[in-house]
Amino acid sequence: MAVDQELVDAAIELMCTRFPGQDWSGAAALRLDDGTVLTSTAPDVPNNAVRLCHETGAMCEAFKLGRRVVASVCVTAADGDRGHWVLAPCGVCQERLFAYGPDVEVAVPIPADPRHWRTLRLRDLQPHWFARVFPDDVWPFDDDEPEPSS
Incomplete structure (x- = not known):
């Protein structure tokens, strides 16, 4: 699995450092x-309209290196003693990650306790991704999906 504790720990280590x-x-x-x-x-920028996601710098570096992203995790430090929470990628980051295909793995929090997480592929996180309706879509519909009604 491409998302693992090592990946989560790398994000936490950077954040804590x-x-x-x-x-x-x-x-x-x-x-x-x-x-x-x-x-x-x-x-941290003074104008909130130009803020970037935490993943953006690493995505730019991957592009610079000509490498494909296979997994992504974002973490935040919760206030007080609530630990570190895993955040699902926002919609913008999902779009950025879709450039690497629907099988990119992402960490998503367990709703009852965001200190714990599980892994989903983008195709499972966003099964109704808007680009799936186009005929030249890079990831086809599953054969067992029902036909649309007329």
Whole structure:
């Protein structure tokens, strides 16, 4: 499995190193097709309209290296003593990750306790992705899906 504790720990380590003791900080880690782990975090900017996701820097680095992303995780430090939470990728990051195909694995939190997580493929996280309706879609509909009604 491409999302594993090592990947989660890499994001947590960056977050704790870059933002020691700071509540509500965050970071991300991506695994590439050759096993490389890239980490990144989002810069703090005065204009919220131009903020970036924590994953963006690592995605840009993967693109620069010409490598395919196979897994992604984003974490945040919960305030107080609530630990580190895993965050599902936002819609923008899902779109960015879809460039690498529907089988990219992402960590998603367990709703009852976001300190715990499980892995989903993008195709399972977003089964109704808008681009699936186009005839030249890169990932076809499953054969067992019902035919649309007329």
